[in-house]
Each structure stands twice: as C-alpha cells, then as structure tokens.
Amino acid sequence: MSIERFPHSAKEESFEFAPEVRAEFDRIVEKYPVKRSALIPALQLAQKQNGYISSAVMQHVAGIFDISAMDVWGVVSFYSMLKTHPIGEYHFQLCSNLSCNLLGSGALLRRIEERLGIRAGETRADGKFSLERVECLGACGGGPCVQINVDYFECATPEMIDGIISALEKGEYVPPVGADEVAPPPAAAAEAAAAGDGTANVAGKAEG
C-alpha cells in the first residue's frame, strides 16, 4: 500500500474559483449550518473546474474556510473520489476488493489495460482514459464492479468492457448497468441451482 504525500509541484500553478463556480459554492454553503461541513462539496467543485486537486487548489479552499492546507489535505487524502493528479476524460475505477476479486475483477483489469493500452494508475497520452484500482465501491452484490466517472457498471465482463470502451472511443453515451439488469430471471437461477451448477448464476449475469 502506498502512502500519498501532500502534492507539491516545482512550478505551482495558481487557482481560484471561477466566478460562476464561486457563486455555486456560495449557494451550497448556505445549506449547511456549519460552514466547514461544505468542505467536500467545495473540493468537488474545485476538482470539476481544475480537473484534480493540486496544492494550489487546497491553498485556495483552505483560505475560504479559514483552515490550514494540511486540514484540507487530511480530507483530500482520505477520499478516493478526490484526485490529486490529472485523470482522463473517462476515469475507470475497478474494484479489486474481495467480492469483486472472486467474481473476476482480475480478468477485467487485464482486459481494460489491454484495451486502453495503459496500466492501473496511468492516464492515456491523449488524456481520454485513465484507470485505477480501488477498494470496495459498495456494490459487492453486483461484482465485479467498475465505476466510470460517476456511473456504475455491475456484474461487468470483459465483453461488456469491450463494448463500453468501443462506444466511449466514439464519444457515445453508455448508460450505467445495475446488477438487477443483468441478473438471470429467478426461474433460470432456480433451474441452474437445481441442476447443481454453482457457476450458472455468475455466468448468467455475464451473458446478460
């Protein structure tokens, strides 16, 4: 396990909220009785504007909340949804925790790396795709699970991944896939169970 350090760059860029982003933040912060509770939404807005959370972003956000940049870093380093380096237009997060691992996330990782031409932790040279392995995405019943930007793709298979990447390469929208949409109908699952085929359920999902 690697420990992420407070990000510094030799030639630090400057950052401040764009006027329309600042206006959105001002609207959001009004909903919170304690201003500091709006720290995560503020960081999400900053990430949306800047692409990732740099040290300049943390300094700016710290100034807004009148806290130290290290306080901000404490939050940024905890949440994997907050990125400290540039990511692709389509950011793949593949769960590699136990449930997903047992259901085939290893094969998915190999297929995604092969299709995108990058390894986990990397961003493709054209900036279109990036990939990382993450811990539990909270969709253990629908493993293996891949999150692409904000959308979940549950019970994912290498074939499903092929279709998704081909569509995204062409700039097409790909709707999220929930476990319920790819699970076999109850009758088929019961039939498979009666036949003693322990893999039928997973295979059925995969083919869905």
Ligand code: FES
């Ligand atoms: S183990 Fe993969 S979503 Fe929980």
